[in-house]
Amino acid sequence: MQSSSTHTGKRDHRVDFFRGVALAMIFINHIPGNFWENMTSRNFGFSDSAELFVFLAGYASAFAYGRPFLGGHRLVVSLKAWRRAGTLYLVHTALTLFAVGFFAWAALIFGDGGILAANDLAPIVTDPLNTLVGLATLGHQLRFVNILPMYVALLVMLPALLALTIAVGRNGMVLGAFLLWAFAALFWLNLPNHPYSGGWFFNPFAWQLIFAIGLNCGLARLSGEQAVPYSRPLYIAALAYLAGSFLFIEFEMWGFERDFGLPVMLSGFDKTYVSLPRLLHLLALVYVFAHAPRESVFSRISADNPFTRLGRHSLPVFATGTALALVVQVVKFGEPPQHLRDTLLIAAGLGLQFGLAHFLDWWRTAGQAIRKPAPIPAAAQPRPVRAAEAMAERAPPDGAGQAGMLTARAFKG
Structure with missing residues (x-):
């Protein structure tokens, strides 16, 4: 959720564009039971917008934190990363409090307590003290308000990933992240829930591999290199994998993977531990778009593209989109999907997010103009005294x- 640039000092607008697309799809997917969720990326392959968002967060972190960390400012960069983690914790807490208050109000207004159970809010009523402890310690995360805790954990781990890069190189850092991912899957390593049993839905010990791969790609770009250079056979293989995953989803071939007798992490589609098919789908997707032909529209993304604006202000847009999605959930609660109503609600929500991004662009420009000393008009200049x-x-x-x-x-x- 930080800014990103190329090694030449220019901002790579493709990163912001795809991050904006991911934000829009996250908003749509956070409103279950609407028509347009059938059009998001999760219906065309094994991974979804969350994997793309975390990869891009790792990529952008290379520019925001990696450059100064590798330049010797390790303590300062570590503190900045942890301060950013603290900011995200506060945003997550604010969103959680909003969700609790808004859904409680809705339950009172509509006289239906079932609305509390929909997003894991029921324990606040049945066991309030334990649940409040869980909310404060990130042990209890509400449904649709559970991405930021994982990103908090990733930023806490970021200095260790960068230190590992210095010690063993970029590829060694990715290997270390891969080993932690495999260890988490093998021994079910996860952060605990409270007061429920189990672990986090977005397991940071597994998702750190996606973040580390993105970080590796960003660090390679800083050095003027490509983490995985273009290869025609590899590009064709990536396209084939994307096509195969699309057909798998389109024809609902669920259960077919079990015939191979492989462990679930190698053949299943677990999101908590990021199973291998999901990971490979993300990598194939990134590789195809990263090496898109020069004449492709994806190679000519401008700074003024609406989705680029969204990605440029990812944290406020994400927070606003999450709050709006919760509001739409209440509006739609108990109602069957209606194409016109769903379209209007989603269009209004996305419109507000695009408007916010446009305002934040203007606000940043206005702030820069204020900080720049302006020339004093001649009429207002003091007259010289002889x-x-x-x-x-x-x-x-x-x-x-x-x-x-x-x-x-x-x-x-």
Whole structure:
């Protein structure tokens, strides 16, 4: 959720564009039961917008934190990353409090307590003290308000990933992240829930691999390199994998993967631990778009593209989109999907997010203009005082002083 640039100092607008697309799809997917969720990326492959968002967060972190960290400012960068994690914790807490208050109000207004159970809010009523402890410690995360805790954990881990890069290189850092991912899957390593049993839905020990791969790509770009250079056979293989995953989803071939007798992490579609098919789908998707032909529209993304604006202000847009999605959930609660109503609600929500991004762009430009010293108009500049006139102004208010002032005016005339 930080800014990003290329090694030449220019901002890579493709990163912001795809991050904006991911934000829009996250908003749509956070409103279950609407028609347009059938059009988001999760219906065309094994991974979805969350994987893309975390990859791009790792990529952008290379520019926001990696460059100064590798330049020797390790303590300062570590503190900045942890401060950012604290900011995200506060945003998550605010969203959680909003969700609790808004859904409680809706339950009172509509007289239906079932609305509380829909997003894991029921424990606040049945076991409030334990649940409040869980909310404060991130042990209890509400449904649709559970992405930021994972990103908080990733930013806490970021200095360790960068230190590992210094120690063993970029590829060694990715290997270390891969081993942690495999260890988490093998031994079910996860952060605990409270007061429920189990672990986080977005397991940071697994998702850190996606973040680390994105970080590796960003660090390679900083060095003027490509993490995985273009290869025609590899590009064709990536396209084939994307096509195969699309057909798998389109024809609902669920259960077919079990015939191979492989562990679930190698053949299943688990999101908490980021199973291999999901990971490979994300990597194939990134590789195809990263090496898109020069004449492709994806190679000519402008700074003024609406989705680029969204991605440029990802945190406020994400927070606003999450709050709006919760509001739409209440509006739609208990109602069957209706194409026209769903379209209007989603269009209004996306319109507000695009408007916010446009305002934040304007606000940033206005702030820069204020900080830049502007020339003083000639009419407002102080008139220079000549020596004779200055002496006359300092003279005592008697006849001699008045004569001096007349003399000064005479010289001036």
